[in-house]
Amino acid sequence: MRILVTGAAGFIGATTAELMLSRGHEVIALDNLIAGRRENVPSEATFIEGDCGDMALVSSLGSFDACVHFAGLIEPRVSMETPERFFENNVASSLRLLDALIQSGVERFVFSSSCAVYGNQSEMPIDEDRPIDPLSPYGQSKRMVEEAMGWLSRLGRMRTASLRYFNAAGGTLAHPERHVPETHLIPLALEVAARQLDHLEIYGTDYPTPDGTCVRDYIHVSDLAEAHLSAIEALAEHRELTLNLGSASGSSNRQVVETVQRITGKDLNVRYVARRSGDPAAAIASNDRARKVLNWRPEHSELETIVADAWAARSVWAGHRA
Ligand SMILES: NC(=O)c1ccc[n+]([C@@H]2O[C@H](COP(=O)([O-])OP(=O)(O)OC[C@H]3O[C@@H](n4cnc5c(N)ncnc54)[C@H](O)[C@@H]3O)[C@@H](O)[C@H]2O)c1
Incomplete structure (x- = not known):
C-alpha cells in the first residue's frame, strides 16, 4: 500500500512508519518538525517537511491507499494555557487534511485519538461506550476530530478509525521516547536514573488507589x-471504528518508580508532592473491542518489558549523543 503518515518524525509515527516499511508498504512521511526530529524519519520513507493542514501540499502528493494521522500537539497542560493553538493545529489542520484527502480519493483514514476524551471516569476499565467528557482543550480537540470523522464515515465520504491510545510508552532501538518538552513519567524516570535530571516528582499519594498514587x-x-x-x-x-488501545492493566506511579529502579539498577531521587489538578486517579482501558475487531493483542506491554525497552532505546540514543 501507499500510505501517508503525518507526524512521522514523532515518537509513535516514526515507530509505525518503520513497521509499515518492514512489511513492504510505501511510506510518505509528512511532518512540520514543530516537535519531531528529522532523524526520526526512517530513511526508506519519502520525507516531506510541511504542515498536514496545507491542502495544496497534501493534494500535490497524489493519492494514497490510506492515511494515518499522528500529527498533533500532545500536551494537555499546555493546552490549558494556549487552547487556540490546539484548536488550530489539532482540529483545523486535521479538517483541512481530511478535505484534501477526500478530494484526492483517499478512502481509509486512521486517527491518533486519546483516552483524554473520557476525562475523569470512576469505573475501571473504561470501554468505548463511556460518556465523553474531556477535561482539556487537548482532549476536546481529539473529540472534535472524531466527531467530524464520524460524519464523513456515515455519509460515505471515507472509512475512518479513531484509535484512543492510553499511555504510549516503551520504545525501539531506532526510536526512543523523546518528547519536547518531555512530561511522560517513564522517560523522565529514566532521565533521573541516567543522572541527566536531578529528581522525579510524583504528584499525589492520597488517591483512592492501592498505594495512593495515580494508576x-x-x-x-x-x-x-x-x-x-x-x-x-x-x-x-x-466503515467506522472507535477503539481503545491499552494493555487493560494498570500500573501505579510507585510501581513505575520501583520497576525503573530494578531495571536500571539505580536508586531514583523521588519527591512525592501534592496532587496536580486535572489528574484522574486511574485510567485503565478495556481493550476487548480492539482485540475482537483488529484480531490484535498487546504482546510487549508488561511494565517490565516497557521499561526495559525504553531503557535500552535511551541508552543507544545517549551513546550516539555522547
Ligand atoms: N504519547 C502518548 O502517550 C499519546 C497518547 C494518546 C494520544 N497520542 C497522540 O498520538 C499522536 C502522536 O504522539 P507522539 O507521542 O508520537 O507525539 P510527538 O510529539 O512525538 O509526535 C507528533 C508529531 O507531529 C508533528 N506535528 C504536529 N503538528 C503538526 C502539523 N500541523 N503538521 C505536521 N506535523 C505536525 C510534530 O512535529 C511531531 O513530529 C499525537 O496526535 C498524540 O496526541 C499520544
Whole structure:
C-alpha cells in the first residue's frame, strides 16, 4: 500500500512508519518538525517537511491507499494555557487534511485519538461506550476530530478509525521516547536514573488507589504500531471504528518508580508532592473491542518489558549523543 503518515518524525509515527516499511508498504512521511526530529524519519520513507493542514501540499502528493494521522500537539497542560493553538493545529489542520484527502480519493483514514476524551471516569476499565467528557482543550480537540470523522464515515465520504491510545510508552532501538518538552513519567524516570535530571516528582499519594498514587495503563509503542496496520486492514470491512488501545492493566506511579529502579539498577531521587489538578486517579482501558475487531493483542506491554525497552532505546540514543 501507499500510505501517508503525518507526524512521522514523532515518537509513535516514526515507530509505525518503520513497521509499515518492514512489511513492504510505501511510506510518505509528512511532518512540520514543530516537535519531531528529522532523524526520526526512517530513511526508506519519502520525507516531506510541511504542515498536514496545507491542502495544496497534501493534494500535490497524489493519492494514497490510506492515511494515518499522528500529527498533533500532545500536551494537555499546555493546552490549558494556549487552547487556540490546539484548536488550530489539532482540529483545523486535521479538517483541512481530511478535505484534501477526500478530494484526492483517499478512502481509509486512521486517527491518533486519546483516552483524554473520557476525562475523569470512576469505573475501571473504561470501554468505548463511556460518556465523553474531556477535561482539556487537548482532549476536546481529539473529540472534535472524531466527531467530524464520524460524519464523513456515515455519509460515505471515507472509512475512518479513531484509535484512543492510553499511555504510549516503551520504545525501539531506532526510536526512543523523546518528547519536547518531555512530561511522560517513564522517560523522565529514566532521565533521573541516567543522572541527566536531578529528581522525579510524583504528584499525589492520597488517591483512592492501592498505594495512593495515580494508576495508568501503559501500552508499548510496538503494540500501538501493529494496531495501526491492523486498523487499516479492518477498514476494508468496517466503515467506522472507535477503539481503545491499552494493555487493560494498570500500573501505579510507585510501581513505575520501583520497576525503573530494578531495571536500571539505580536508586531514583523521588519527591512525592501534592496532587496536580486535572489528574484522574486511574485510567485503565478495556481493550476487548480492539482485540475482537483488529484480531490484535498487546504482546510487549508488561511494565517490565516497557521499561526495559525504553531503557535500552535511551541508552543507544545517549551513546550516539555522547
Ligand atoms: N504519547 C502518548 O502517550 C499519546 C497518547 C494518546 C494520544 N497520542 C497522540 O498520538 C499522536 C502522536 O504522539 P507522539 O507521542 O508520537 O507525539 P510527538 O510529539 O512525538 O509526535 C507528533 C508529531 O507531529 C508533528 N506535528 C504536529 N503538528 C503538526 C502539523 N500541523 N503538521 C505536521 N506535523 C505536525 C510534530 O512535529 C511531531 O513530529 C499525537 O496526535 C498524540 O496526541 C499520544
